[in-house]
Amino acid sequence: MHQKKPLALVTGASRGIGAAIATRLAQDGFEVLINYTSNEKKAQTVLDHIHSLGGTGELCGFDVSDSEQVDEKFESILKTKGPLRTLVNNAGITIDSLLLRLKNEDLDKTISVDLKGAIYCTRAAAKQMMKERQGSIIQISSVVGESGNSGQSAYAAAKAGLLGFSKSIAKELGTRQIRVNVVTPGFISTDMTGALTEAQKEAILRNVPLGFFGEPQDIASLVAFLASPSSRYITGQVIGVNGGMYM
Numbered sequence: 001m002h003q004k005k006p007l008a009l010v011t012g013a014s015r016g017i018g019a020a021i022a023t024r025l026a027q028d029g030f031e032v033l034i035n036y037t038s039n040e041k042k043a044q045t046v047l048d049h050i051h052s053l054g055g056t057g058e059l060c061g062f063d064v065s066d067s068e069q070v071d072e073k074f075e076s077i078l079k080t081k082g083p084l085r086t087l088v089n090n091a092g093i094t095i096d097s098l099l100l101r102l103k104n105e106d107l108d109k110t111i112s113v114d115l116k117g118a119i120y121c122t123r124a125a126a127k128q129m130m131k132e133r134q135g136s137i138i139q140i141s142s143v144v145g146e147s148g149n150s151g152q153s154a155y156a157a158a159k160a161g162l163l164g165f166s167k168s169i170a171k172e173l174g175t176r177q178i179r180v181n182v183v184t185p186g187f188i189s190t191d192m193t194g195a196l197t198e199a200q201k202e203a204i205l206r207n208v209p210l211g212f213f214g215e216p217q218d219i220a221s222l223v224a225f226l227a228s229p230s231s232r233y234i235t236g237q238v239i240g241v242n243g244g245m246y247m
């Protein structure tokens, strides 16, 4: 008899880092739920790729910043597929603005998706994982949450918030063998960084000792490790994947 595959959910997995994480987890033997908000077509492309590699998964559309949607979706996952083993909170947005020009609506949107969205999903996943007495929750934060960045104060606040949140939850959930860790990517080549000008890219690379931008797979490798039993004694940690730009 085939053993049931462990279940992983990756938020914002229709492109970029999320797509790479979903693909890698599927290659490592997880059944992967690919979350997206509006772009079902792109999410389907990720799923098709996973299938072509022999992996399994399903699309799972919901908005992480809507707590009712999150609770409903996680309940229905539990009913149809069983409990989650791994949650990767990858969905994120950045709306850059200098502080004095920061609009309330942009601040609210950033905090709602990047911080509250991760908290809603973590709470819903923890409920299932606690009963199972196992689980791994991985937050995709940012180097900007550690070092700060001019013009990104709202984003930095949300991403830094994930660190305090995750360490607290690691303490709350440790006795249930649920591990909670934070990955802080540096500059990774995706749509999010594609908007940077050549001059901005050069300026950034001057502060990256390894001298190049990372790829989504560089984040996926660490997430795969944190989702696996090989990292069973690691919780409450913040791990940078940033080419040395912040130590």
Ligand code: NAD
Binding pocket: 011, 012, 013, 014, 015, 016, 017, 018, 035, 036, 037, 038, 062, 063, 064, 065, 089, 090, 091, 092, 093, 113, 117, 140, 141, 142, 143, 184, 185, 186, 187, 188, 189, 190, 191, 192, 193
């Ligand atoms: P991206 O913009 O390509 O992908 C972000 C994904 O999140 C998209 O698929 C988007 O649809 C999804 N998303 C946005 N709002 C959502 C919502 N409300 N509900 C569900 N999904 C939603 O960006 P990326 O570069 O792949 O970034 C992925 C994560 O890594 C983000 O959290 C980002 O902050 C973080 N990060 C990226 C970099 C980088 O250099 N690219 C650096 C540090 C941290």
